[in-house]
Amino acid sequence: MVEHGTRLHRESLAVVMALACLAPSGGNALAQSGQFEQLSVYIERNVQDRDAEIRFEVTGASEGLTALTVSGPGERKVVDVKTPDSKLGIRKLTIESPEPADDRIVKADFPAGAYRFEGSTGKGARLRGEARLSHDFPEPAAFEHPRSGQKDVPATDLTLRWSVPKGIESCVIVIEQNGSPYEIRALVPASTKTFAVPKGFLRAGQAYTLAIGTVAKDGNRSFIETDFTTARER
Template sequence: MKIVRCHNGWMIATAAALSALAYPVTCAAAEDGRFQKLSVYLERNVQDHDAEIRFEATGAEEGLAALKVLAPGERTVIDLRTPDSKLGIRSLTLESPEPSDDGIVRADFPAGAYRFEGTTTKGASLRGETRLSHAFPEPAAFEYPRPDQKDIPATALTLRWSVPKGSEACVIVIEQTGTPYEVRALLPGSARSFTVPEGFLRAGKAYKFAIGTVAKDGNRSFIEAGFTTARAR
């Protein structure tokens, strides 16, 4: 999703502003209890009609020297190694390209059980399994600001939206266009508003914002729009 890229890791720092923290909620315990987190989920942008798949794995205290993920039918879709590292990699987030046809993603990554197999730098074996669904949640709807609305106040701005029943969580992303500054938050599915931290918005600037609904299986549907803050007087 275009607005939701450069975002592997949900901890976001903003300049001279409070940070919003959010973490993916799709987790599955490993069969032997050694993987601390496993997830695989789909993410789509409703307006752009594109989609991607994301894999996340967190191992034990020691790093991973190897990680393999097998899709339904025993097809290997990930095979990573760190042969010359003594520490290895403890946590990984991997995502596919974003074709405009989400059918391409679903064809390459079928629904069903995905098996994770890891080897730590100390030689311990990790195994776990989690499931991928192809069902996307219904998207949210903007209430305020409206898409492309201008002269939005740069202070005390509260975003508002509506979401369908049954959403597990909402992801909020706000970017200042043309800069690395952004705010992200992961909110409960019952949330209908979010107040932007004071100091983040600047007068007379363009911003993009996205709202993502998160299903219980972790799949996400994003809508995105832009707004412009009022000039200083």
């Protein structure tokens, strides 16, 4: 979600555990029926920093998209993407806004309501769909272990613990080693309250950032962050 040295939602060199949306076998049928495989629009916020961003996630059918537009309430066009010189096009897109330190700015620029998606594929199919944006944020999680700023966290056999409010759909857990390209990002059900860090990821005497995001049924997310440092080798 939010920048903290490096972006917490970075995918490169990541250990990913996700409840993934698997591509259906009928990709061609989706294109023929004019449907996208997946559409979503939601807002992420960092509770402590009070910054926020909007995210659009789009997956076409089996063919690549050569054009995509998204129109918000009042027929205001907010996304207009084209790939004029590509024969393959782009099948999957994630588009995000800047992160002003006031979620009211994001809400003003992207009103709540229906967002209409329209796309064209390289073979001439037209895709249409709709997703709804809410301005309601889920309540954040609460850290239990490790404690904020803890400096003697074991580098082996570390199990994270947290609690979440009622009504949460799922949680995103992100662990990032400061100054390193490596991170762990996991999407887990709301019923999950612990996460065992894979052996070998943590290093002794290193600083880490831990973020947990609560995900509402409408897709909006509220992240909290904390730092901890692993114990030095003896």
